[in-house]
Amino acid sequence: MTAAKDQLIIRCLSCGTKNRMPETRLSDRPLCGRCGAPLVVGGDAGRPFDTTDATFAREVLAVTGIVIVDCWAPWCAPCRLVAPVLDELAAKYAGGIKIAKLNVDENPLTASQYDIRNIPTLLFFRAGELVNRVTGALPREELERHLLAVMKTN
Numbered sequence: 001m002t003a004a005k006d007q008l009i010i011r012c013l014s015c016g017t018k019n020r021m022p023e024t025r026l027s028d029r030p031l032c033g034r035c036g037a038p039l040v041v042g043g044d045a046g047r048p049f050d051t052t053d054a055t056f057a058r059e060v061l062a063v064t065g066i067v068i069v070d071c072w073a074p075w076c077a078p079c080r081l082v083a084p085v086l087d088e089l090a091a092k093y094a095g096g097i098k099i100a101k102l103n104v105d106e107n108p109l110t111a112s113q114y115d116i117r118n119i120p121t122l123l124f125f126r127a128g129e130l131v132n133r134v135t136g137a138l139p140r141e142e143l144e145r146h147l148l149a150v151m152k153t154n
Contacts, residue, residue, distance in 0.1 A: 010039045011096030016151045039095065046094035048086055048101050053109040059100060061128040066097045066150055069123040071116045073105045078137035079120045085140045089147065097147065124150045 010019050012032035019039060021030050030039045048070065051059045060067045070086055072079035090099045104111040104119060114123055114130070124132035124146065131153065134146055 008095070011093055011151065012037055012039060016148075046091050048083075048090050048099040051100040051102050051107075051110075053107045056102070056107075056110045059098075060125055063098060063125070064127050066147075067125045068097060068099045068147065069125065070099065070101045071104050071111060071114070071121040071123065072101060072119055073103060076119050081137045082120045082122075082143075085143060088140060089144060093147070096151070122146075126150055126153065 006023050008021050008023060010021050010030070011017070012019060012035060015032060015035040015037065017032055017034040019030065019033050021039070031037065032039055049059070051069065060069055068086070068089075070079075070082065072082070086099050086101075090097070102110055104116055114121075114133075118135050120135070120137060122134045122143065123130055124134075131150055132146060134143065
């Protein structure tokens with residue numbers, strides 16, 4: 001039997017079920033035990049990545065799962081408060097969600113397209129569609145509540 005420390009919990013992007021998976025079987029293309037959907041593992045899961053006007057469509061809109069886009073700027077103090085919270089959520093839900101960071105000063109086209117007037121603003125995408133948005137530096141529990149609500153919607 002595999003030791004508990006050698007197992008990961010991977011949340012299904014389709015039904016939200018938590019699946020226990022031995023690390024040694026991650027390359028076996030695991031399926032959700034509840035709905036049978038393929039589980040997303042690997043890649044840059046576990047930490048936020050930068051996206052730009054040029055890459056937004058490919059890195060956010062073309063993703064079949066859940067992507068949170070953090071619209072921020074380096075001079076914004078509340079944005080700097082939210083960053084470590086997003087790092088925690090990215091690590092906690094690694095393989096289940098992606099977190100992208102969009103610098104609104106350097107990427108005005110995407111910021112304008114989504115009417116970003118205040119930062120930080122978090123955009124929640126599911127299968128390439130905007131399903132929720134949150135503005136302001138909210139505590140981790142509140143941001144996680146929004147994330148879980150998006151994960152539960154079908």
